Every structure is written in C-alpha cells, then in structure tokens.
Amino acid sequence: MAEAGGITEHFDVLIVGAGISGVDGAYRLQSRLPGKSYAILEAREAIGGTWDLFRYPGIRSDSDMYTLGFPFRPWTGDLSIAGGEAIRDYVEDTARAFGIDRRIRFRHRVAAARWETAAARWTLEVETLAGTRHFTCRFLYLCAGYYDYAGGYRPHWPGEEDFGGTIVHPQHWPEDLDFAGKRVVVIGSGATAVTLVPAMAEQAAHVTMLQRSPSYVVSLPARDPIAGWLGRFLPQRAAAAAVRWKNVALARYLYGVARRRPQAARRSILKRIRKTLPADYDVERHFGPRYNPWDQRLCLVPDNDLFEAIKAGNVSVVTDEIARFTSTGLKLKSGEELPADIVVTATGLVVRLMGGVSLTMDGVPASPAGRLVYKGMMLEDVPNLAFAFGYTNASWTLKCDLTARYVCRLLEHMDARGKRIATPRLRDASVAREPLLDFSSGYIARASDALPVRGSKGPWRVPQNYLRDLAAFTLGRTDDEAMEFS
Structure with missing residues (x-):
C-alpha cells in the first residue's frame, strides 16, 4: 500500500x-x-x-x-x-x-x-x-x-468435492444459510459445537454432532438464581458485584477440586449428564473424554439445552472418525454413513x-x-x-x-x-x-x-x-x- x-x-x-x-x-x-x-x-x-x-x-x-x-x-x-x-x-x-x-x-x-x-x-x-x-x-x-x-482451523477430507450439500465454518457463517428442515452434521465437540447443535436443532430436520473424541460438557442455569435473589435486596450494581465475587470464588474452588481429584470430578460431571439423558444412553462413550477435567477447557451449556435436545430426539451424537465425504453425506471409518444436507466444520481456531x-x-x-x-x-x-x-x-x-x-x-x-x-x-x-x-x-x-x-x-x-x-x-x-x- x-x-x-x-x-x-x-x-x-x-x-x-x-x-x-x-x-x-x-x-x-x-x-x-x-x-x-x-x-x-x-x-x-x-x-x-x-x-x-x-x-x-x-x-x-x-x-x-x-x-x-x-x-x-x-x-x-x-x-x-x-x-x-x-x-x-x-x-x-x-x-x-x-x-x-x-x-x-x-x-x-x-x-x-x-x-x-x-x-x-x-x-x-x-x-x-x-x-x-x-x-x-x-x-x-x-x-x-x-x-x-481471517479464518479458523479447517481440515480437509477425501471426497469433499463430491459432496452435493453445503460446507460451512462457524467463523464465516453465511447470513442467508437456510437450515430449516435440513439434515445437519456438525463436526466437532468443543464450545462452538455444543452451542451450535441445540440452536440449529430448533429448525433443522435433525442435527448430528460428529466427534472424533468427546469433551467434558457441564450445564449451568442460564439465569443465576442467587443473582435474582440478591437483586431483590441490593442495588443493581452492588448485587452484580456480589455475584461476580461469588462466581470467582466458586469457579476457583471447583477448578482446584478438579485438579486435585480429577477422577472424582469426572464421575460428578458424568453423573449429572446421566440424570438428564435416557437410562440406556452411552454417556461414557459420548461424553467421557480420555483426558482429565481441565486438561482442556470445559464446555458450558445453559439449562441442559444440548442434553434436552438429545432426549427429545432432535440431536444425535456420533463418536467416530470420517473416512470420506460422499455425494449425500459422510462415510465413517466404522462403515456407518451419515446423510447430510449441510456440514458445519466446528473444528477450532x-x-x-x-x-x-x-x-x-x-x-x-x-x-x-x-x-x-x-x-x-x-x-x-x-x-x-x-x-x-x-x-x-x-x-x-x-x-x-x-x-x-x-x-x-x-x-x-x-x-x-x-x-x-x-x-x-x-x-x-x-x-x-x-x-x-x-x-x-x-x-x-x-x-x-x-x-x-x-x-x-x-x-x-x-x-x-x-x-x-x-x-x-x-x-x-x-x-x-x-x-x-x-
């Protein structure tokens, strides 16, 4: 220039x-x-x-x-x-x-x-x-x-050129993308994927979260109940400051417990998930990572929205690897085929x-x-x-x-x-x-x-x-x- x-x-x-x-x-x-x-x-x-x-x-x-x-x-x-x-x-x-x-x-x-x-x-x-x-x-x-x-991490798989649908990356989301009534596969298991999946499931015919390996997913209330309670007794700024310090202390405590007792933290996280999903759901396979909590950042979902979408049948989680794209979706290394109209590559930064x-x-x-x-x-x-x-x-x-x-x-x-x-x-x-x-x-x-x-x-x-x-x-x-x- x-x-x-x-x-x-x-x-x-x-x-x-x-x-x-x-x-x-x-x-x-x-x-x-x-x-x-x-x-x-x-x-x-x-x-x-x-x-x-x-x-x-x-x-x-x-x-x-x-x-x-x-x-x-x-x-x-x-x-x-x-x-x-x-x-x-x-x-x-x-x-x-x-x-x-x-x-x-x-x-x-x-x-x-x-x-x-x-x-x-x-x-x-x-x-x-x-x-x-x-x-x-x-x-x-x-x-x-x-x-x-300028761009996120985007692996390339064999056969992408054969796929007849649309491939998008969350970092470059098209404003005019219409996924209503479509079959969607979201590749990934991180924060972006667990956010996208329940949101798209509200309009899509079905959404599949395809992950090579799972992440720890923790649900928190979308509205902090203590914040609501404090708001009735304290001025707005004072209530917000009090909740801020409460959350700082609580997060630090839970992180410390997870690092000192990782297996106990793992059991606690998976137990909470099992309470939300059907009794026969394979929680260990789809939500039990090979690493300890906080070896990677935990994924946060509000009010169990991801798990509720799975329970309702609007969302599936598949833990497998991609062999190749086909004209109508994805073929996995296990031999399973996932039909898709839209594939979202939530594969990272x-x-x-x-x-x-x-x-x-x-x-x-x-x-x-x-x-x-x-x-x-x-x-x-x-x-x-x-x-x-x-x-x-x-x-x-x-x-x-x-x-x-x-x-x-x-x-x-x-x-x-x-x-x-x-x-x-x-x-x-x-x-x-x-x-x-x-x-x-x-x-x-x-x-x-x-x-x-x-x-x-x-x-x-x-x-x-x-x-x-x-x-x-x-x-x-x-x-x-x-x-x-x-």
Whole structure:
C-alpha cells in the first residue's frame, strides 16, 4: 500500500483491538491517567471483537457474564449465560458511555511494530483503506486476542468435492444459510459445537454432532438464581458485584477440586449428564473424554439445552472418525454413513497471538516464540509492550482487567521516576522454561512452536489464579528485580 500523505500521528499509548480487552484497557487508561493521549486501532469496522465476528446460531458466552463483564460497569442483564448479540451491545454501549468509541480508528490493521531504543518509541505500520499510515507511541498495548480473525482451523477430507450439500465454518457463517428442515452434521465437540447443535436443532430436520473424541460438557442455569435473589435486596450494581465475587470464588474452588481429584470430578460431571439423558444412553462413550477435567477447557451449556435436545430426539451424537465425504453425506471409518444436507466444520481456531503483529527491535526481528512471559502480560527483553491474554480456567476479562490496571501502574511508576523505558529481563538463571499453557487442546498444540513460554517461578510463572494475580498486580512492586527501567 502507498503511504497516505506521509503523516505520522503520535500518542502516549496505542491500544490494538476494540474488543472487550481493548475497551477495558482504554477505560483504565483514561480513568487513571487522564493526561495520557491514546487511540485504539481496530482492524475491523465494528466494536466487539469476538462477539462481533462470530454470528453463527446460538453464539453465547462460555463464561458467566458477571465475571466476563467489565468490573467498572457490571453486567446487569437477567441472563448469566448471554447471547452474542447481547454481549456485543453491552461492549458497544460501554464504549459509548465512557467516550471510548470516539478514540477508535476503524479499518486500521496493524501489520508491524518497530521499536527504536534511541527514540524510546514504537512505530506502527498500519494498513487503512486510504493506504499505509504510520503511528508512533511510547507504550504499545496489544488487545487483539489470540486467534486469527481471517479464518479458523479447517481440515480437509477425501471426497469433499463430491459432496452435493453445503460446507460451512462457524467463523464465516453465511447470513442467508437456510437450515430449516435440513439434515445437519456438525463436526466437532468443543464450545462452538455444543452451542451450535441445540440452536440449529430448533429448525433443522435433525442435527448430528460428529466427534472424533468427546469433551467434558457441564450445564449451568442460564439465569443465576442467587443473582435474582440478591437483586431483590441490593442495588443493581452492588448485587452484580456480589455475584461476580461469588462466581470467582466458586469457579476457583471447583477448578482446584478438579485438579486435585480429577477422577472424582469426572464421575460428578458424568453423573449429572446421566440424570438428564435416557437410562440406556452411552454417556461414557459420548461424553467421557480420555483426558482429565481441565486438561482442556470445559464446555458450558445453559439449562441442559444440548442434553434436552438429545432426549427429545432432535440431536444425535456420533463418536467416530470420517473416512470420506460422499455425494449425500459422510462415510465413517466404522462403515456407518451419515446423510447430510449441510456440514458445519466446528473444528477450532488458528492461534495468532497479539493479532499477528510483526515485531522488530532496532531492526532485528523480535518474535514472541520462545520468549518468557512476564506476569502473563509482557515479553522478555521487549520494552514498553504489554498484551492482554485471559485465563484458560476462568473468564477472559478477569485477567485482562488486571493487566490493564497494571499497565497503568507501570506507566505511573515510569512518570514518577522520569524513566522512558521498561523492559522485563531474566536475571535468575534457575528459572526453567515451560509451555505457556498447561492445556492439551488441539489449537494450542498446533501453535506450540509459535508461542512464548512461561517460567518455573515468578514473575515469569503464569498461575491461572485470579485471586493470586489480584494480590500480586495490586500490591506487588512494579520495580521488582525482573523489570529494568532506563
């Protein structure tokens, strides 16, 4: 692209991405450091990130909204498990309420960021409809998520060209797709699949969830009964905050129990499923994974909707592998054939950390791969850069909000001491490098070589523990031995 007028704009802070974490970061910055200039660069033309991108039937939160919502503007809707449109509206309304929407530059895709030590600044190469522009900033905060917005993971099977129906991926859902009265096969067993299946079953002739191996599926009430009870006695914001803390504590407790007693947790999950499904249903085969709970993220369904659809006969679950597509559906390795008019490939995401921005420092490439992560938010030896990356065992927003608040603390510390550069440095030779995430999910395994790593002890360890992080990020020193100021 050609340079657009040769104009370079400068800001104290640039935020990349206008989803939940970007809006959260903007609020924290303008509230705590109102004198700082900032802008949000958003590659797409809308606020909302994930919740604007995905438009497939039934799209909903995979965490409760009281912890997924902003702590400074608590979720006050009546649903704890909310639909994608409601979440998108909530994020947009929050941006408007605090004037954050006026700081967003839409259709500004950050392709590269170059650090210059002599100038103590980042220069961003940004693709716009008018051509390539350049922006400079003192501090760069990347809130562009962890996956590729351009396309999801899409395996290819023999015989696809012979199939006479329609194949779609949830990340690119056609607005005009008519599945009423159609036979649908959804390939996958993750959060997207268990969301899509009961939603499509409301109109489709029949929906089959075809999985190579099962996932743990847990049902929660769509409406939090305690939230309803508290709402009768407390002001709305106070009730929402109380429910938020209740859910934080409960989730942490249940996660701890599952990790300490995985077989007991497995039995408990499967027992709950058996209570919902017919007595002769093979729960172990279709909902009993080979791994322990929380080796991968649990799939959440509201009010047993998936199990109720199975019990009603509108949904089938088949655990098998695909041999090939045929003209009328899928042939499985067991020899069974599944007729289909529509096949949905809910086969996962492609990990693309920090929006795929190409980093260089003083002309030398600075890939995140293999670098230690400082406090789950900065990269070893990379100055004045933070990124938002949520929890794998709790709501995304919990960690992202802590990160945004810590970025503000760091900037305050630099201003108070007249420092221009903050760089995480490894000074402890005993710190061992470990995989960033203790997860066996396919999308993590496929990206392992491109991810940064965590350390065996703090501040390089990523604890996946909100309460521990809250104490460390709020009360811990910003000038610890791993942070170099210059």
